[in-house]
Amino acid sequence: MTTVVIAPQRPVSLWPAAHAADARRPRSQQTKLGASDTVCARRAGYLLHGRTPTDTGEKRKAILGTWLHAGILDAAREEYGWLVERRVEDETVRGHIDAVQLDSTTAARLPKRLRPTLPAEQTTVEDVKTKGTYQWDNVLRYGASEAEMRQVYLYADLLAAEGFARVSGQRQLARIGPVPVARIRFRFINRDNGDDHVQEIAYEADRARRARWWVQQVRAAATPEELPRTFQGPGLSAICDHCPFRTACWGPLATGRSPQSRLVHDDEERATALAEYVAVTEQIKPLKERQKFLRAQLDGSEPGTYGGNVLGWSGGNPTKVDDVEAMVGLYRRAGLEVPMAPDTGAMKARLKEVGIPVPTRLDLDRRTAVSINVTASKQS
Ligand code: SF4
Known part of the structure; x- marks a missing residue:
């Protein structure tokens, strides 16, 4: 009998499928300004003017965030009866609110099956943000960024001014009309360890007006290039590094100079x-x-919580170096020839000892770091 051996196939990566599915999501295709597109004025301009993205960028973290997001919101809907992923819009901007928790008075205007299990004390618009560990300290210290605030204020303002959008699947919600919002809540989830952090703020009409004004400025621009770049560009901002309009905004990257030098x-x-x-x-x-x-004062302090900060230390461990003797032993035991490379250090020392300059040549593939040197000029 002949046995057929099937060579094991390399497992297929799921990321191409994930990127393709992500690109088909309605949010990835929209050209009308969405509240979640308001992170950068210039980028919002490119979207609003229907420009074709120039870059693809790395989206794995964003895709993981989307999946996590969907799971969390599903659980909140099933267990607490929260209204999740609800669309709001007017003629200029639209978006999907992650979760709305209605107060008892507003909830009573809905059919029973749409009411939350536990109404909120105040009508709350909630936004879930997933973050990595390296961003976590900023989340705990500073909370939501300016752009994140703007996005949620736009959602809350649309809900307060227009109510839920009249679209399939939420017509009964739309019937209750404008829903005054009293509170905004950010729920940050650490993608790496599941930690969560909640930031709540009272809804302020003035901040909502500022968010609306921002959108008006973007809409008023005749071209995206008239709009300011909100971030500092590739290499200095992770948002620019992954922006789908990076090349349109800053030009091609591989010129040997930083893209900011074009300014x-x-x-x-x-x-x-x-x-x-x-x-x-x-x-x-x-x-x-x-x-x-x-830093010198804190040297040797025990790790721990002091006031509002947690002190920790990293590093200070012995570093690993190649154990040449052990390698030679292993080679000899295996009957392999031990390579005899020239001892550069000893040769240089000997040349110096006898007063002969050490010969050098230029390695065109390796460059020294470029440092900036600035001194006062004579006329200043
Ligand atoms: S590259 Fe940066 S500054 Fe330019 S549009 Fe994108 S996010 Fe905005």
């Missing part, structure tokens, strides 16, 4: 940038010195 066009602009560079360096210097001093 300086002539010597006058160069002089302005240089003067600001010097001013900023002067401002930072005392802070850096103070930071070094404080």
Whole structure:
């Protein structure tokens, strides 16, 4: 009997499928401005003007966030009866609110099956954000960013002004009309360890107006290029690194210079940038010195919680180096020839000893880091 051996196939990556499914999601195709597109003014402009994205970018983290998001919201809907993923819109902007928790008075206007298991004390618009561990400290210290606030204020304002959108699956919700919002809640979930952090703020009409004004400015621009770049560009901002309009916004990256260098066009602009560079360096210097001093003061302190901060230490471990003797032993036992490479260190020392310069050559594939040196000019 002949046995057929089937070679094991490499497991197929699921990421191409995940990216394709993500690209088909309605949010990925929309050209009308969505509240979640309001992170950067220039990017919102590209979307609003229907420009074709120039870059694909890495989306794995965002896709994981979407999946996690869907699971959490499903659980909240099934267990607590929260209204999740509900659409709100007017003629200029639209979006999907992650969760709305109605107060008892508003909930009573809905058919019983749509009422929450437990009404909220105040009508609350909730936004779920997933974050990685490296962003977690910022989440705990500063809470939602300006862009995240703007997005949720737009949702809340649409709900307060227009109510739920009249679309299939939520017509009964739309019938109750505008829903005054009293509270905004961010629920941050750590993608890596499941920690969560809740930030609640009272709804402020003034902030909602500011968010609306921001959208008006974007809509009023004749071209996306008229709009400011909200972030500092590729290499300095992770949002730009993964932006689908990165090349449209900053031009091609592989030119050997940072993309931000295109912002300086002539010597006058160069002089302005240089003067600001010097001013900023002067401002930072005392802070850096103070930071070094404080670090020295804390040296040797036990890890733990002190006031509002947690102190921890990392590093300080012995580093691993190649054990050449052990390698030679292993080679000899295996009957392999031990390579005899020239001892560069000893050769250089010997040449120096006899006064002969050590020969060098240029390695064109390796470059030294480019440092900026700025000194005062004679005319200043
Ligand atoms: S590259 Fe950055 S600044 Fe430009 S549109 Fe995208 S997010 Fe905005």
